[in-house]
Each structure stands twice: as C-alpha cells, then as structure tokens.
Amino acid sequence: MSSELTELMNHLFSAPLMVSTGLMLFVIAYWLISILTGLGLDAIDFDLDFDTNADVGGVDGFMGIGLLPLKWLNIGAIPLMLWASIFAVAFFFASLGVERYQPLTAEAATGVIAIRVIWVMGVGALGTKFITQPMRGWFKEHILDHNEFIGKQATTRITTHTTRGKIFIERKEGDLISEARTAGKEIPNGTRVTVVSYDETQKVYMVAESRSTGEETMNNNEETENV
Numbered sequence: 001m002s003s004e005l006t007e008l009m010n011h012l013f014s015a016p017l018m019v020s021t022g023l024m025l026f027v028i029a030y031w032l033i034s035i036l037t038g039l040g041l042d043a044i045d046f047d048l049d050f051d052t053n054a055d056v057g058g059v060d061g062f063m064g065i066g067l068l069p070l071k072w073l074n075i076g077a078i079p080l081m082l083w084a085s086i087f088a089v090a091f092f093f094a095s096l097g098v099e100r101y102q103p104l105t106a107e108a109a110t111g112v113i114a115i116r117v118i119w120v121m122g123v124g125a126l127g128t129k130f131i132t133q134p135m136r137g138w139f140k141e142h143i144l145d146h147n148e149f150i151g152k153q154a155t156t157r158i159t160t161h162t163t164r165g166k167i168f169i170e171r172k173e174g175d176l177i178s179e180a181r182t183a184g185k186e187i188p189n190g191t192r193v194t195v196v197s198y199d200e201t202q203k204v205y206m207v208a209e210s211r212s213t214g215e216e217t218m219n220n221n222e223e224t225e226n227v
Contacts, residue, residue, distance in 0.1 A: 015113045016104050020088075020095040020120070027088040030081060073125055074132040086131050091124030098123075146198040146205070153210060154180075154193050160207065161186040167193065167207060179204040 012021045070076060075083055098120055104113060154167040160180055165187070167180040180193075181204050187193060193207040 014099075015108070015110075016099050016116055017095050019117050020092045020124075023088045024092045027081075027085045031085070073129050074136060077136045078132055078138070082135075083128065083132060087124055087128040090127040090131065091121055094120050094123045094127065149176075149195045149205065150197060152195050154195055154205075154207065156180070156187055156189055156191045156193055156207075159186060159189050160191075160193070165204075165207075167195075167205060169195070180207050181205070182207055182209075184208060 011017065073083075095117075098116070104116065149169060152169060154169045157166040157168050157177065158164070160166065160182055162181055162183065165180040165182065167178055169176040169178070179202075180195075181199070181202065182193075183206060187207070187209050192210040194210045195205050196208050197206045198204075199206055
C-alpha cells in the first residue's frame with residue numbers, strides 16, 4: 001500500500017502533471033479555508049466592464065484588446081474562484097488523460113514539457129468556457145449601477161485622456177476594471193482619480209485627477225458644516 005501511494009504521488013508530481021496538481025491542491029486548500037472561515041465566493045473577485053473602441057491604438061489598445069479573451073472565457077462573468085476551481089479540475093483531468101495516452105519519457109526536455117503543459121492548459125480553459133457558459137446568468141443579482149461610482153476614487157490602469165483610458169475601482173462586490181476618459185489633460189498610468197460622471201453615449205466613465213488628501217478632507221469638512 002505504501003509503495004502504491006508513493007508511486008501515485010510520484011506520478012502526480014511528475015513534471016508533466018506538477019502544475020495541474022499544484023493548482024488542484026491550491027483550490028482544495030482555498031475551499032477548506034473557506035468552509036472553516038466563512039470566506040465567500042467574492043473574496044477574490046473582479047468585474048470586467050469595458051468596451052474596445054476603434055480609436056484605441058498602440059500599447060494601450062493592445063492592453064484593452066488583450067482583456068477580451070478573459071471575457072470570452074467568462075472570467076468576471078462568474079465569481080473568479082468558482083471559475084478557477086472548474087478550470088483546475090478540467091486542467092487536472094486533461095493532464096491525466098493526455099499523460100495516460102501520450103506519456104512523456106523521463107528524458108523529455110524542459111521545453112517539450114512546457115509546451116505540453118501550455119496546450120493542455122488551453123484544453124482546460126476551453127472546457128471551462130463551455131462548462132461555465134450556462135452559469136453566466138446565475139450571478140446577476142447585483143445589477144451594475146454606473147451612477148453609484150460617481151464621486152468614488154479609482155486608479156488609472158493605462159494613460160488616460162480624451163480618446164482612451166482605463167481605470168480600476170476597488171469595491172466589496174469585486175474589483176471593477178472599466179473604460180474611462182478625461183475632459184482635461186492627460187492622466188498618467190497609476191494616478192489616483194475621481195469618477196466625475198458616466199457617459200451613456202460612449203459607455204465610459206469620465207474622470208479627473210484627484211486632489212490631495214488634505215484638500216479632500218477639508219472639502220468634506222466644509223460640506224459637513226454646510227449640512
């Protein structure tokens with residue numbers, strides 16, 4: 001029995017299966033901790049709420065287009081850890097199946113193993129896409145109200161100006177990544193901004209660079225006194 005267990009462990013942690021096994025163990029550990037601590041599905045989560053416009057070009061445009069496969073795979077449409085759990089299972093069993101019918105020798109080069117892992121991950125991601133597709137409508141209880149973010153703080157993810165931009169908003173229900181524009185001067189990547197309004201026509205948030213904390217605090221105090 002001991003030798004069989006050792007053989008199984010050696011197989012699961014062999015080079016072709018190590019990544020999928022490790023991901024599977026991570027997901028199992030997450031759910032065990034979730035059960036013990038009451039950690040919810042949205043503990044690690046984010047939304048993708050953006051449109052890719054024709055006028056977005058260069059590196060910024062590439063970054064925006066690069067997020068499209070995430071939406072296609074339903075990442076952001078369902079809780080992230082649920083998606084990751086399904087992917088971990090699909091990736092794990094795909095790895096077992098491929099290794100069973102096309103096993104790699106112990107002498108296989110690192111590059112060959114890496115290519116095997118990458119394309120099996122693709123198979124797992126594709127399987128996850130079809131498994132999660134019916135789930136897209138299950139998690140629509142919270143309807144995104146764009147106006148609720150007006151006045152909120154955000155961080156630019158790319159250089160933001162009048163024709164292109166992207167912001168990151170932290171929130172309890174899941175962090176939000178969205179398209180944004182500014183009516184003023186260009187705002188560099190990583191700058192704290194304030195959401196000024198939401199443009200229904202362009203489907204983007206209008207933002208302005210945030211003032212210093214001291215000024216914000218003073219203005220908040222003045223508003224409180226006026227009330």
